[in-house]
Amino acid sequence: MKTNTFILAIFVIFLLGCSSSTPIASLTPTITSIPTQTLTPSPSSTPKPTATPTLLLPSSIVFSIEDGVKPDDIKAIQQGIAIVHNYLETTVGGDETTNWPNFTVSVFNSSSNESCCLGLTKGSNGLNEPGPRFYTLHPEWSNNPLFPNTFIEHEKHSDHEYTHAWQGSLGCIGGRYGQPLGRWLTEGMAEYIAWNSLIKAGVFSHKQVIKFHVDSVLSQTGKPDFQSWENPDNLFDWWAYNYAYLAVEKLVEDNGGPIILRKLCDEAAKLAPVTNLRDYLNLNIAMKNLGIDKTSFYDELSIYFEEVLNKNR
Numbered sequence: 001m002k003t004n005t006f007i008l009a010i011f012v013i014f015l016l017g018c019s020s021s022t023p024i025a026s027l028t029p030t031i032t033s034i035p036t037q038t039l040t041p042s043p044s045s046t047p048k049p050t051a052t053p054t055l056l057l058p059s060s061i062v063f064s065i066e067d068g069v070k071p072d073d074i075k076a077i078q079q080g081i082a083i084v085h086n087y088l089e090t091t092v093g094g095d096e097t098t099n100w101p102n103f104t105v106s107v108f109n110s111s112s113n114e115s116c117c118l119g120l121t122k123g124s125n126g127l128n129e130p131g132p133r134f135y136t137l138h139p140e141w142s143n144n145p146l147f148p149n150t151f152i153e154h155e156k157h158s159d160h161e162y163t164h165a166w167q168g169s170l171g172c173i174g175g176r177y178g179q180p181l182g183r184w185l186t187e188g189m190a191e192y193i194a195w196n197s198l199i200k201a202g203v204f205s206h207k208q209v210i211k212f213h214v215d216s217v218l219s220q221t222g223k224p225d226f227q228s229w230e231n232p233d234n235l236f237d238w239w240a241y242n243y244a245y246l247a248v249e250k251l252v253e254d255n256g257g258p259i260i261l262r263k264l265c266d267e268a269a270k271l272a273p274v275t276n277l278r279d280y281l282n283l284n285i286a287m288k289n290l291g292i293d294k295t296s297f298y299d300e301l302s303i304y305f306e307e308v309l310n311k312n313r
């Protein structure tokens, strides 16, 4: 594959992770925003999965599957959701997603003019509600050069989008209030929970996942800008997902484990209807209310990245 094509492929694949954040067409990063001279992540850095475990899928999760969807795609989505459901139940205080009225996971044998994979669906009131959607004929669904196994790639996307649905069920995405945690934390949380649910299921080791993210950020020249990445209207490139993942690692480490993610989501959901502030402007207050000084956290991030990058390069 030519370098440009390869970079474009990486870009497209990472981009699909952002799908449930109410994408706005004009905000879609253009090809010109892709660094032209980059090192592509080396194949040796690609996470090597071990076995994919079989976890029980709760019967409360309803699927709507269009005729003609490949059995492997159905299996990957269902298995991915079983894995992330288990993680939410055991590690982040519970999975409320299934309590959402008429909650349905939709799998289409078609493409769409949106992303391949989304966590939310427009409800009858016109607002985005929990409801993952997968378009299995969308070009983003296949051919990811960064993963050795498309099945696991699909599981990971299911985990990410299901996490957005979970965030929606708690109230920190969708509804009337957009993304009161801001973009980087909304996406970083979905990435963190997706990857860590696969780690918990024994698919990857933590070390492999960190190495993957480090190699990805080192493969490009963009610098993190978390302040800018709060605003969902600003550019959030594929490598921003990698930085956001690493930032959430630090947030979790500093604040007593993954349960902090639920607390932040709950806090933002509580705040948004009362502050009257535009969605992401609630992030400051949500963090402060939980004893996290956002400015100090951002300041510490640069040192943290330097350490993580040096240790894992």
Ligand SMILES: [Zn+2]
Binding pocket: 016, 017, 018, 019, 020, 021, 160, 164, 187, 190
């Ligand atoms: Zn996303």
